[in-house]
Amino acid sequence: MVESTMFTPWEAIAGGCLIGSAAVLLMWSMGRIAGISGIVAGALTESGGERSWRLSFLAGLFFGAIVAAYFSGALVGVQSVASMPVLVAAGLLVGLGTRMGGGCTSGHGVCGISRFSLRSVVATMVFMASGGVTVFVIRHLLGEGV
Structure with missing residues (x-):
């Protein structure tokens, strides 16, 4: 049975403000869009300073999440319901989808919509x-996770 989670609007607002601030700061300081799939792709293909800022940004995402989860206690007792092969396959499918869609929800949903990009509005709706x-x-047709 899936447990429901409690809606916490203040935490959601704070998180949204942090995401928006990071996107604005990256655009202002480097002229770059905070699309995570593009940042990851560049971290794998670029070199020098271009690669360095991308790896730093990704390290901040990773370690920031760990620190936030640790201090909030959000992950206490959390267990994955999927096996490692399923998680790997899901990650690869998400990566494939972001390449096919020309970006991810952070690039299109946060940065693209805020720049009034019609392409990003359509991509986010999809x-x-x-x-x-x-x-x-x-949940309803296969009965999983219920």
């Missing part, structure tokens, strides 16, 4: 609809 359909199929 991301959200796909997520909704996936949850419906898995």
